[in-house]
Amino acid sequence: MSFFALATAKQALPKQHHALRRLPFCRSFQVALASSAPRTFSSAPTNEHEQTLPPPPQEGIEFNALPWNLNLPQHHYYIHLTTTPMEGWTSNHYDPTTDGGILTSPSRKNEHSSSPLHSLHHYSSSPLPLYPANTSINYGTTIWEGLACRRSPTSGKALVFRPQKNFQRFVNGARRMCLPEPSYELFMRSLQLVLRNNMHLLPPAPEVKTGLGEDGEVTIAEIEGGSKLYVRPMLMGSGQQLGLHPSPQISLFYFVSPTGSYFQGKAVGGLKLHLERKKSRAARGGMGSVKCAGNYASTMRPLLDAKQKGFDDNLYLELDTYHNPPPSSSSSPLHQAILQELSAANIFLVLKTGEIVTPSLDRGTILPGVTRDSVLVLAKEFKHELKPFVLQSIRADGTDVGDDLEITVSERDVRVEDLLNATEVFITGTAAEVVPIYSIATSESDEDEESFSVTFPQQEELPGGPVTTKLLGMLREVMAEKRQCEATRDWLCDVFACPEDFRKGGVS
Numbered sequence: 001m002s003f004f005a006l007a008t009a010k011q012a013l014p015k016q017h018h019a020l021r022r023l024p025f026c027r028s029f030q031v032a033l034a035s036s037a038p039r040t041f042s043s044a045p046t047n048e049h050e051q052t053l054p055p056p057p058q059e060g061i062e063f064n065a066l067p068w069n070l071n072l073p074q075h076h077y078y079i080h081l082t083t084t085p086m087e088g089w090t091s092n093h094y095d096p097t098t099d100g101g102i103l104t105s106p107s108r109k110n111e112h113s114s115s116p117l118h119s120l121h122h123y124s125s126s127p128l129p130l131y132p133a134n135t136s137i138n139y140g141t142t143i144w145e146g147l148a149c150r151r152s153p154t155s156g157k158a159l160v161f162r163p164q165k166n167f168q169r170f171v172n173g174a175r176r177m178c179l180p181e182p183s184y185e186l187f188m189r190s191l192q193l194v195l196r197n198n199m200h201l202l203p204p205a206p207e208v209k210t211g212l213g214e215d216g217e218v219t220i221a222e223i224e225g226g227s228k229l230y231v232r233p234m235l236m237g238s239g240q241q242l243g244l245h246p247s248p249q250i251s252l253f254y255f256v257s258p259t260g261s262y263f264q265g266k267a268v269g270g271l272k273l274h275l276e277r278k279k280s281r282a283a284r285g286g287m288g289s290v291k292c293a294g295n296y297a298s299t300m301r302p303l304l305d306a307k308q309k310g311f312d313d314n315l316y317l318e319l320d321t322y323h324n325p326p327p328s329s330s331s332s333p334l335h336q337a338i339l340q341e342l343s344a345a346n347i348f349l350v351l352k353t354g355e356i357v358t359p360s361l362d363r364g365t366i367l368p369g370v371t372r373d374s375v376l377v378l379a380k381e382f383k384h385e386l387k388p389f390v391l392q393s394i395r396a397d398g399t400d401v402g403d404d405l406e407i408t409v410s411e412r413d414v415r416v417e418d419l420l421n422a423t424e425v426f427i428t429g430t431a432a433e434v435v436p437i438y439s440i441a442t443s444e445s446d447e448d449e450e451s452f453s454v455t456f457p458q459q460e461e462l463p464g465g466p467v468t469t470k471l472l473g474m475l476r477e478v479m480a481e482k483r484q485c486e487a488t489r490d491w492l493c494d495v496f497a498c499p500e501d502f503r504k505g506g507v508s
Contacts, residue, residue, distance in 0.1 A: 052496050054151065054158040054199040061258070063203035063227045068262045068431060075201060076123035077115060078255035079103070079194045082238065085246050088180040096185035099499060103190060119190075120197055123255065135237030135247035142236040142293040143173035146430045148228040149195050149495065153205040154481035157507065158495035160231075161430075161479055163191055164505060165370045170233065173290045178246040179235050186252075188493075188503045191231060194254040195495045201258045203227035208480065223476040230259045230431070262344070262431030270438030270459035271427070273342070274311035275416070276302055277442060277449050281316040281340060281365075288340070288365035295367070299343040309443050315347065316340040317416070318365055334450040335417035340365050345429035346372040347437075349414060349422040350467045352399045354390055357418070360411045371428040371475070374491070378474045379409040381485050389466040396458055396465075397423040419454050424465040434472035436464030481507060 057063060061072070081093055081102060094101040107118045115121060136142045145166040152159050167187045174181040182190075206224045233254050237247025279302040282288025287295060299314065306314045322337035329336050339359055341347055346369040348358045356379050361368050379386060387407050394401050419425065425437040436459035442452045458465030463472055477483035478491060490505030 053156050054202050054495065057151075057202060057204050058200040061201075063258060064260065066227065066258055066260045068259050070257050071259060072201065072257070074124045075198075076256055077120050077194070077197045078123050078253060079117075079119050079190050080121055080128070081119055081190070081252045083180060083250050083252075084248060085178075085180055085250065089182045089186055089252070094183075094186040094189055096183075096189070096499065099189075103186065103193065115197075117193065117197070120193070131240050133240035133242060135239055135241060136293075138242075139237070139244060140292070140294045140297075141177045141179065141247060142234065143170065143177055143179065143291055144232055144234040144293070145170050145291060147191070147231045147233075148430055149202060149231060150228050150479055151202050151205040152479075152481050152492075152507075153208050153223070155507070156205065158195065158199060158202055159479070159481075159492040159507065160191065160195065160495060162370050162374065162491050163188060163493055164490070165373060166233070169291055169368060169370075170235070173292055174235055176287065176290050177235075177237075177292060179237065180250055182235070182252060185499075185503065187233065189499055190252065190254050191233065192495060192499065192502050194256060195229065195231065198229065198256045199495070201256065202229045203258055206476070206480065208482070220473070220477060220482055223473065223480050223482070227258070227260055230257050232256070259431070261433065262429065262435075269461045270436040270456065270464060271312040272310065273313055273315045273437055273440045274306040274309065275440055275442050275452055276306070276314040276316050277319075277322060277334070277337075279314075279316075280319045281314075281343075283320065284318070284363055284365055286365070289361065289367060291367060296344065303343050309445070313342045313345075315342055315440055318363065331417055332450055334452055335415065335420075337416050338363070339414045339416065339418075341367065342427055345369070345427040345432050345435075347414075347425065347427050348372075348375065349418055350390065350393055350424040350426075350465070351418065351421050352394050352397065352401075352423060353408075353421070354394070354401070354405045355408045355410060356386075356390070356467070357410045357412060357414055359414045363413070369428060369430075371430055371433065374475060374478075375428050375434065375471055376409060376411070377487050378471065378478070381487050382474060383407050383409065386467065386470060389470045392466045393423045393458060399423075416452060422454075422456065424459055424467050425456055426459070426464060426468040426471075434464075434468060434475060436462065436468045 083089055083093065092101055094103040103119050105118045107115050147160055147163055147166055149158055149160045167184055170187065171181045208220060208223050210220055231254060236251055238251035239247040239249030241248060281299055282295065302314050318338040318340055322333055325333040325336040339347060346358060346366065348356060350356055358372060359366055390407050391401060391405060419440055427435050427437060437456060438459045439455040442449065459468065463469045474483060478488050492507045493502050493505045494507055
């Protein structure tokens, strides 16, 4: 039995089973399944251009109770294409001028396949062959992306959030890992097809709560969120060899999982972060800006250690700036250290000076997060609307500021000492969205290291302080088609649009 077969066999649930189950590395959750049998397709793909809205969510699944994990794999279908470094990805794999190629070719119907496409496979019943000499297992040549598809409460459409940005990061990772880059058309059409064939797992639309504004007009008070159909494109060396060389075979995968929020059930309020002074996530000149498997492997041991000490996650430093501070600085070495990010999220600070700031990408040590970029854009585009919330946050922290305070949004080197001047700190990510940080501290057990501790009282309870809450609301309003500007016009891609319109983005 292959690795994938073994993994999925452990997670498969018996038919009509409604008992409590434990998924690997995750808390138990209650979920009712209508059936664990593979989904049945018609003998040929339906006319996809005639369908404009996704089907209703599959009955019997408590989507809001799903944890952040691989959920219900016996209900999934994934896409798999292969090539070689010499061939690369060609029109034989996908030709956008005809919408043809291996990706979209119909499967040969037989008793072992219920899939309409040759490239589409049932997750549990079609495991991958995995050999000991696999290049990615031996040398870590794997990159991946994470995207979210949500059901719009406005139009009912299935909308993917900013896949164009994911493609840019995917291509950068492919170059760094000596993997052939897929075309934008192949990337997007594969994404569209894997979603269309898993629409039964798209959670219900979030609830939109309204209220009355100061002028008496109905306004959006809150948009609930968290549940989504998560999509993970992967590119990896799947060939066999012993030497340190690019893989002789390359695999492109797309798989899905309905999920809740990344921090769902992990914290009842703002997160408590451990300021990590010994372990490094990334160094300058390394792979810190690439979404590759190794970046996450290096954070696992420190993450487990932090949780054992009562923290939710680690906040990493650029350790070279801690051990080698500027000689002219009057601050302590720790206060001068430059912040990077968490295990899987970017960080923002709201400062008493009116600055909303996040660590710069220029050092090449942190991931260019899609949600990070989205929050930066929204903060800049709607700075005037955001200003009252920044003032409220600063004044609640005990600082007297006038209404003429200038609000700035910036990317720069952020140092530990900046945390002492912050009224709010929050993190961003595809899985996390926007989550408040309540405290950041060093561990008491590390007595040989300089200590640090700071709390942000406004962030103690969810959804956080005024700025954190407002930015989360703005982000969810964009995702729900309730907010738009010129900078966000192509952020949402309709899964049931024609392939060309899906690539362009934008919802009519």
